Amino acid sequence: MNHEQDRTAGPSNQESTSPEPGPYEEGKRAGAHPLAVVIGIIFGLWLLMWLYIPSSKQKPAVAPEPTPASVMEEPDAAPVMFTVKTSIPEINAVGIVVPPQATESQIVGLLKRLRDARLANQLSAMLPATSPGHKLGDHAIANIYIFSDAQYARPAAIGVLARGAHAPGELYPQAVPFETAMEEVRGHYRIDLNDTGHPDQASLGFADESGVHSKTFRQLF
Incomplete structure (x- = not known):
């Protein structure tokens, strides 16, 4: 009887002592599949x-800056006649008047004539001195404003243009509005011989130093 009990107990003891299968077995892959890892990284x-890069809808809209249109000078256009209306040496300014029918091409031609005269040291034959006694000459610093309406070629309007768009209006309550005077400028020629890199600047229309400009503004040189 004892032998039979020993034989019957043997198999149960062997089953209880056999190791259970663990999480890592030979021939089986441990962890996530590599393809799943790659997909997870891409998704992340x-x-x-x-989340962190703003879309095009979230970016503020930026208005494109207007590109000035080129103005072709007509080689056969007659030189426009002009009259010096105002000279203000205190602010290095001159106001000249051209006929209302003067074309843009003629204004361009006049601005180039003024520059050529300046380069040839002959500007004094065309305009009064804007910087008398200056060591660099009588037109070392100049702002030449071209108008067709003579009432704007006067100290009141030219003074407003010289002060610029951002001058406090309450200091000059009787002055011509800057926007009004600016739109009346047919052409503008600035000379500054202290600026050796760019002593001559000219444009159709007008723009002040802050960039506020008239509707007809076209930079020429």
Whole structure:
């Protein structure tokens, strides 16, 4: 009887002592599949980009700056006649008047004639001195304003243009509005011989130093 009990107990003891299968077995892959890892990384990067990089709808709209149209000078156009209306040496300014029918091409030609005269040291034959006694000459610093309406070629309007768009209006309550005077400028020629890199600047229309400009503004040189 004892032998039979020993034989019957043997198999149960062997079963209880056999090792149970663990999480890592030979021939089986441990951890996530590599393809799943790659997909997870790609999804994570996409999510970060979506959260932190603003879309085109979120970016503020920036208005494109207007590109000045080129003005062709007519070689056969007759030189426009002009009259010096105002000279203000205190602010290095001159106001000249051209006929209302003067074309843009003629204004361009006049501005180039003034520059050529300045380069040839002959500007004094055309305009009064704007910087008398200056060591660099009588037109070392000049702002030459071209108008067709003579009432704006006067100290009141030219003074407003010289002060610029951002001058406090309450200091000059009787002055011509800057916007009004600016739109009346047919052409503007600035000379500054202290600016050796760019001593001559000219334009159709007018723009002050802050960039506020008239509707007809076209930079020439």
